[in-house]
Every structure is written in structure tokens, then in C-alpha cells.
Amino acid sequence: MTLAARFLDAYPHHNIARLIRDRLARCREARIISGFATPDGVAALKVGASAPKITRLVLGAGTFKAFQALDSLITSGLPASAARLHLGxxxxxxxxxxxxxxxxxxxHSKIYYFEMPDGTAAAFVGSHNLTGFALRGRNGEAAVLLEGPASEPGFADIRAHIEEAYRVAVVYDAxxxxxxxxxxADYLDRLKTDITDMPRTGTGGRSLVVMAEAAAGIAPAVGQAVYFEVDRRIQEINSIHTQVHLHLFPHxxxxxxxGLAALANVAQSFRAKVQAIDARAGSAEIDAxxxxxxxPRAELKRAPRTFRPxxxxxxxxxxxxxxDRLAEAFEYEFDPPEKWLPQLGNERLVDExxxxxxxxxxxxxxxxxxxxVERRGSQMLMELSPDxxxxILLSRGRRRLSR
Incomplete structure (x- = not known):
């Protein structure tokens, strides 16, 4: 009899807990190594009277309640010397x-190794952590089941792998x-910083983003004034930190x-600063x-000599x-959603x-x-959002991009 390898299931959501429980019940010794553990993962094994058989239980990390579940295993007969934590x-x-x-x-290893009374062994080697989502088939996971004589070199390598992790790990202290x-948790906090570290080469403050159509040959010169209208409730444009970015499209x-998605291909873009604001409803002459x-649609036009809009x-x-001309390309940031919500499909995944x-x-x-926006009491900002x-939009920030 030689070492036999079997890929467990073509379906990623395969319940492996039953197979592990079966080997655990029949074995004379078990050794388990997992990168992460949760209380429902420990519960999925239904260790019960088999706890004394586990001579190695090495974890890379776990939740507080997972360690409480580990305490319960020790109370049920798991040798205290078997439990170790690899702190990385x-x-x-x-x-x-x-x-x-x-x-x-x-x-990050995941191995469930069992030696049987008849001298054979079985090992589940794959991606399954000691969690309920993994073991009961809610996660998409993969594993290979190895079976054969415990004396096979492949099993010797598995035992050596577990022993090395056990050696480096610290004795579990309740x-x-x-x-x-x-x-x-500190690791996850630091990882979150990397996850949300979006590519950027610099950020800036608020911007009034003005997109308009302009016929061929139509473009303002440096020092000229451009007139437009925005919602009267918007006060942020008074800030000296608010820039005006004028983007002109042939169409x-x-x-x-x-338009925002096509800014990189805009023929002409300009940077401007707010010169005058008038919130009154009058029709005084404007110097523009x-x-x-x-x-009906935003279009840049020459102002008449006497301009009374x-x-x-x-x-x-x-x-x-x-x-000046706007030589840089920007990604504009608008009021973000509170959170992202999932769209659910019709297929069903049932925990057996x-x-x-x-x-x-x-x-x-x-x-x-x-x-x-309404929750923030700033519904007015909706008037100048892309939606x-x-x-003519008001962005809360801008990120410089490479053209």
C-alpha cells in the first residue's frame, strides 16, 4: 500500500467537518495545525471524548472566544502541553x-493529521482554517486527502512540518x-492601512469642477473671467482653498x-480662482x-459686451x-456613501x-x-454631486493622477 492522494471535491463549498470528525473518532492520535481559529470552528470538530487524542494543536491566531473554546477543550481532556500559539x-x-x-x-498552514490503530495515517492538507465557515463548507476552500501507511516519507514530512511549527510556537497560556x-487585532489594523492605501501622487482641497462643451476655437485666455451659476445654498466656494477646474469638451x-471618466481625453482644461460671488437674485451687469x-446643456460661450444675466x-x-492651463490630471472625490452594500444572487448556499x-x-x-447626505444634514451638497x-460639481477633494 502506497500513499494515495485524492482531491476532495470539485465543488468549493464542500463540508469537510464530517470527514475530519470521522478520522478523529477512529484515530489513536491527531495533530492539527491551523493559521486561524474561531469558536464555531472548534465546535465544528465536535471533539468530545476524542480530546485526549490530540497531541498537537498549533494555531497561528484566533479570536478571544476561540481561545475560550480552547480552554474548554483542555477541560475536556486536551493535554495542556498540546496547545501552542505561533505568534509569528x-x-x-x-x-x-x-x-x-x-x-x-x-x-498559515492548515493540516489535519491522524494516525490510525492499524498503522495507517490520513492527512487533510489544504486551505481550511479551524473556522466554521471553512469546515462546514460556507467558504470556498480546497483540500487534498492523503491516505496510506504512516511510515510513508510524505507523512514523515507532514509530521516534521507540524513539529517545527510546534517548536517555534509558544505554550498556550489561558x-x-x-x-x-x-x-x-493589531495585525488587522495595520493590514487595513495597506488595504485602503489608494494609489495617489498628492491630494488637494475642494474643487468646483465645471464641464462644458466648446466649439472649435472657443477657449478662454489667462486673465479672462468666466461666469457660471451654482446652487445658492453652497457656501464652500467662498473658501480660498476652493479651486475652479474648467474642462472643455468638443462634445x-x-x-x-x-464626463468625469473622460477627463483624461479632454482637449482643454484650465485652472481658475473664484473672483466674485453674488447670491442676490438681481441682474446687475457682470464683468465677464x-x-x-x-x-439646456452646459456650453461655454462668449459673453456679450453688456452682460446682464x-x-x-x-x-x-x-x-x-x-x-493657467491645467496640465495635471485629477480624480475628483465627492461625498462618499456611508458603506457599500452587497447585491445578492439567486443561488443558495445552505449550511447543512x-x-x-x-x-x-x-x-x-x-x-x-x-x-x-441627509443624515449629515447637508442635502444641498447633492445639488452639486455627479448624481x-x-x-458643475463640487468635489470634497482631488487626487493627482499621472496623465
């Missing part, structure tokens, strides 16, 4: 706030559960978001060289002075042991922006 590796950073590196190499959980896209006619109800008049029903996530959609339909 770290190094000094020299930083006062975090003197040791939190994003660190960790134990009094340090909080420390163990916090040590892993204006159908929707504001289409150009104006953005927003009826009649602002639309609820609008304020803004005049911006062209400072708990009868919980799960559906696949087929996409992500932002929480309705209007609701998020308003307006081609």
Missing part, C-alpha cells in the same frame, strides 16, 4: 507609536487570551459621470469674458478668473448543520447617496 515574527521599527512591526509574517487576541458627454450657458431661481452667480441560507454576492453598490445631473 516581528521586528523593531524605531517608531514611538508602534515600536514593533504589526504587519508581520505569520503561520491568562493571555486578551493579549493573543489583541496581537492579532459634452451624456451624463456628468461620463465668457459664460457657461446651462440651458438673469440667474435661475435658487442659484448664485460666480465669476472665476483663469489662472445550522440550516443557515446564504446567497452569492454578485456585485457591490453604494448606499443611496441621498440618504447618506444631480449638473455638469
Amino acid at each position: 515574527y516581528s521586528r523593531a521599527t524605531g517608531w514611538p507609536k508602534n515600536p514593533f512591526e504589526r504587519l508581520r509574517p505569520m503561520l 491568562a493571555l487570551k486578551e493579549a493573543y487576541a489583541t496581537w492579532y 459634452l458627454p451624456a451624463m456628468p459621470r461620463d 469674458d465668457w459664460f457657461v450657458d446651462q440651458r 438673469h440667474p435661475t431661481s435658487g442659484k448664485q452667480q460666480v465669476t472665476a478668473l483663469i489662472e 448543520e445550522t440550516d443557515e441560507v446564504w446567497n452569492p454576492v454578485v456585485g457591490l453598490q453604494p448606499e443611496r447617496r441621498l440618504e447618506a 444631480s445631473g449638473s455638469f
Whole structure:
């Protein structure tokens, strides 16, 4: 009899807990190594009277309640000497706030090894951590089942792997559960920093983004003034940190978001600063060289010699002075959703042991922006967001991109 290898299932959501429980019940000795553990993962094994058979239980990390479950296993007969925790590796950073590196190499092995009374052995080697999601088939996982004489060199290598991890790991101390959980939480906090570290070459403050159509040969010169109208409730444009970015298209896209996506291909872009703001409803003469006619669609036109615009109800008049061409490309940031919500498909994933029903996530959609804005008491910002339909937008920030 030689070592036989069998890939367990072509379906990623395979319940492996039953197979492991079967070997655990029949074996004379078990050795388990897992990168992460949760209480429902420990519960999925249903160790019971088999606890004394486990001579090695090495974990890379776990939740506080997982360590409480480990305490229960020890109470049920798991040898205290069998339980160890691999705390990974770290190094000094020299930083006062975090003197040791939190994003660190960790134990990530997943092996469930069993020696049988007849001299054979079985090992599940794969991606399954000691968690309920993994063992009961809710995660998509993969594993190979190895079976054969325990004396096979392949099993000797597996035992050596487990023993080396056991050697490096520290003896589990129930009094340090909080420390163990916090040590892993620190890792996740540091990882979150990397996850949300979006590519950028610099950020800036608020911007009034004006997109308009312009016929061939139509473009303002440096020092000339451009007139346009924005919602009267918007006060942020008074800030000296608010820039005006004027983007001219040969043909204006159908929707504001289409325009934002096409900015890299815009023929002409200009940087301007707010020169004058008038929130009154009057029709006084305006000193401007150009104006953005927003009826029916935003278009840059030359201002007549005597320019007395009649602002639309609820609008304020803004005049911006062209400072230079805009040589840089930006990604503009608007009021973000509170959170992203999953879009669920129709397929069903049923946990055979708990009868919980799960559906696949087929996409992500932002929480309705209007609701998020209303919660902040700033519904007015919706008027200058890309979802308003307006081609004059107020961004809360900008990120410089490479052209």
C-alpha cells in the first residue's frame, strides 16, 4: 500500500467537518495545525471524548472566544502541553507609536493529521482554517486527502512540518487570551492601512469642477473671467482653498459621470480662482469674458459686451478668473456613501448543520447617496454631486493622477 492522494471535491463549498470528525473518532492520535481559529470552528470538530487524542494543536491566531473554546477543550481532556500559539515574527521599527512591526509574517498552514490503530495515517492538507465557515463548507476552500501507511516519507514530512511549527510556537497560556487576541487585532489594523492605501501622487482641497462643451476655437485666455451659476445654498466656494477646474469638451458627454471618466481625453482644461460671488437674485451687469450657458446643456460661450444675466431661481452667480492651463490630471472625490452594500444572487448556499441560507454576492453598490447626505444634514451638497445631473460639481477633494 502506497500513499494515495485524492482531491476532495470539485465543488468549493464542500463540508469537510464530517470527514475530519470521522478520522478523529477512529484515530489513536491527531495533530492539527491551523493559521486561524474561531469558536464555531472548534465546535465544528465536535471533539468530545476524542480530546485526549490530540497531541498537537498549533494555531497561528484566533479570536478571544476561540481561545475560550480552547480552554474548554483542555477541560475536556486536551493535554495542556498540546496547545501552542505561533505568534509569528516581528521586528523593531524605531517608531514611538508602534515600536514593533504589526504587519508581520505569520503561520498559515492548515493540516489535519491522524494516525490510525492499524498503522495507517490520513492527512487533510489544504486551505481550511479551524473556522466554521471553512469546515462546514460556507467558504470556498480546497483540500487534498492523503491516505496510506504512516511510515510513508510524505507523512514523515507532514509530521516534521507540524513539529517545527510546534517548536517555534509558544505554550498556550489561558491568562493571555486578551493579549493573543489583541496581537492579532493589531495585525488587522495595520493590514487595513495597506488595504485602503489608494494609489495617489498628492491630494488637494475642494474643487468646483465645471464641464462644458466648446466649439472649435472657443477657449478662454489667462486673465479672462468666466461666469457660471451654482446652487445658492453652497457656501464652500467662498473658501480660498476652493479651486475652479474648467474642462472643455468638443462634445459634452451624456451624463456628468461620463464626463468625469473622460477627463483624461479632454482637449482643454484650465485652472481658475473664484473672483466674485453674488447670491442676490438681481441682474446687475457682470464683468465677464465668457459664460457657461446651462440651458439646456452646459456650453461655454462668449459673453456679450453688456452682460446682464438673469440667474435661475435658487442659484448664485460666480465669476472665476483663469489662472493657467491645467496640465495635471485629477480624480475628483465627492461625498462618499456611508458603506457599500452587497447585491445578492439567486443561488443558495445552505449550511447543512445550522440550516443557515446564504446567497452569492454578485456585485457591490453604494448606499443611496441621498440618504447618506441627509443624515449629515447637508442635502444641498447633492445639488452639486455627479448624481444631480449638473455638469458643475463640487468635489470634497482631488487626487493627482499621472496623465
